[in-house]
């Protein structure tokens with residue numbers, strides 16, 4: 244337990260905690276995927292979640308986004324206990340998730356993908372009675388959002404399949420940023436991308452943070468994590484081994500904690 | 508396209524690239540090409556009288572192909588198209604011949620067709636069975652049941668309301684049946700649903716990437732159900748149009764309707780893998796089939812050539828689809 248107190252907390256005034264997990268356990272039969280994990284995401288930060296394969300990163304994220312029900316433990320959003328019945332509940336609560344595999348519809352255009360599942364309807368009778376989409380407004384808002392995030396894209400009415408892998412993932416990330424009111428969670432969003440494309444997506448994640456939304460980033464890539472994270476949450480054997488700052492710890496320190504060779 | 512552009516997001520695609528990139532551009536060129544060939548070889552081809560006949564001959568496959576397009580866009584396939592339509596003609600014909608009110612009889616028949624579509628959708632979305640197998644099963648069941656009900660034979664249906672869609676009106680030299688007008692109206696309505704509403708967007712999204720559709724919160728199963736239901740309703744309306752063309756209910760009719768409707772959809776540029784294509788292409792595809800049949804007959808060429816040419820067109824269309832998928 245003592246390893247979980249971070250050196251950072253002493254030096255800062257108490258920050259607002261957006262999302263918190265307390266002592267969350269998840270078992271699958273005899274397998275304990277989460278063994279009493281704690282989690283804390285602060286306002287305006289990029290929190291990286293790292294850990295070895297099987298450490299419980301994905302399971303933790305699923306518990307936080309309502310994709311599974313913890314066996315026990317507590318999850319709080321803005322200090323209020325929450326019980327998501329499914330991913331849709333989390334989305335309604337303002338939590339958006341980006342997945343590793345590109346969750347886009349390739350034949351649809353960029354604007355349609357950004358608004359997929361949350362299409363805007365035309366004002367007046369056209370919208371309410373004839374259910375007509377407001378394509379123009381969706382295009383304009385999509386363009387505005389992409390410009391604001393400073394993400395380079397070809398024309399907004401191009402099909403997503405004409406984009407590179409990095410740009411496609413950029414669309415998925417931008418969609419999350421566009422609709423998240425509380426926070427964005429990304430599970431290995433750059434795992435399928437090349438170096439340059441990864442750079443684009445990381446840049447995008449930074450712009451999201453700079454607009455005030457906290458981001459949880461699960462990643463295997465230590466240089467990326469050290470490049471972008473404000474704090475690093477280290478998972479080991481279904482628990483939080485430590486939370487460290489990239490300013491005070493090196494990559495070797497983090498790997499040592501991940502593997503159990505050292506404690507924070 | 509992948510290189511960085513100067514301004515973060517370009518304003519819009521050019522008009523030229525939009526027209527050339529439209530999925531129905533290819534099929535339209537093919538249609539125009541055939542029309543040119545037939546018009547040059549036989550001046551009678553372009554006579555309004557002949558064009559009217561082509562439209563009338565296209566009505567039933569044209570309407571069935573609307574439902575087929577919806578199902579194929581969700582990455583499914585519907586082999587019960589013809590059987591459900593025949594269900595409509597037999598039930599409506601039987602009831603009317605038994606003395607029931609024709610409007611109610613036709614309405615009930617259309618309702619039954621809708622229910623058949625709903626059943627297919629329920630099995631596909633609820634039990635997650637492959638659409639191919641489900642609709643093949645429904646085809647078998649309906650075909651057998653309808654032959655039993657009608658004791659194997661066709662029977663005449665003589666009722667002015669059931670035959671109403673075969674009535675004609677003149678429109679600047681064209682002789683259009685009400686059936687033709689209903690076909691165009693159906694195309695317009697379903698086009699609107701597919702292209703201008705959330706419902707249509709979600710049809711494309713599901714066919715494109717079901718998992719992505721689910722992740723963004725689209726109720727995929729319920730949506731599939733609505734697609735098959737609408738398709739069934741359209742097959743029911745096609746039954747009414749069929750009685751307007753031939754006042755005869757035949758349990759052995761429409762055996763080629765499955766393949767013909769799939770042909771129209773595929774030639775029209777809709778992908779068998781789902782999520783790509785649309786109704787304008789299907790209308791063009793249905794017209795290509797109609798024009799081919801008519802033009803070859805006018806030229807005195809054995810109609811077997813029609814099957815041969817459509818076969819080639821289908822293979823070309825599917826090959827192009829496959830190639831464009833591999834590229835992206």
Ligand SMILES: Nc1ncnc2c1ncn2[C@@H]1O[C@H](COP(=O)(O)OP(=O)(O)O)[C@@H](O)[C@H]1O
Nearest residue numbers: 271274275276295296297298299300301302303
């Ligand atoms: N659905 C499941 N059924 C059984 N065991 C599971 C399931 N999901 C995860 N686990 C187990 O829980 C542990 C943590 O998995 P996971 O959260 O996927 O780790 P990570 O994402 O850090 O690689 C692993 O031992 C894994 O085998």
Ligand SMILES: [Mg+2]
Nearest residue numbers: 297300301302
């Ligand atoms: Mg994982």
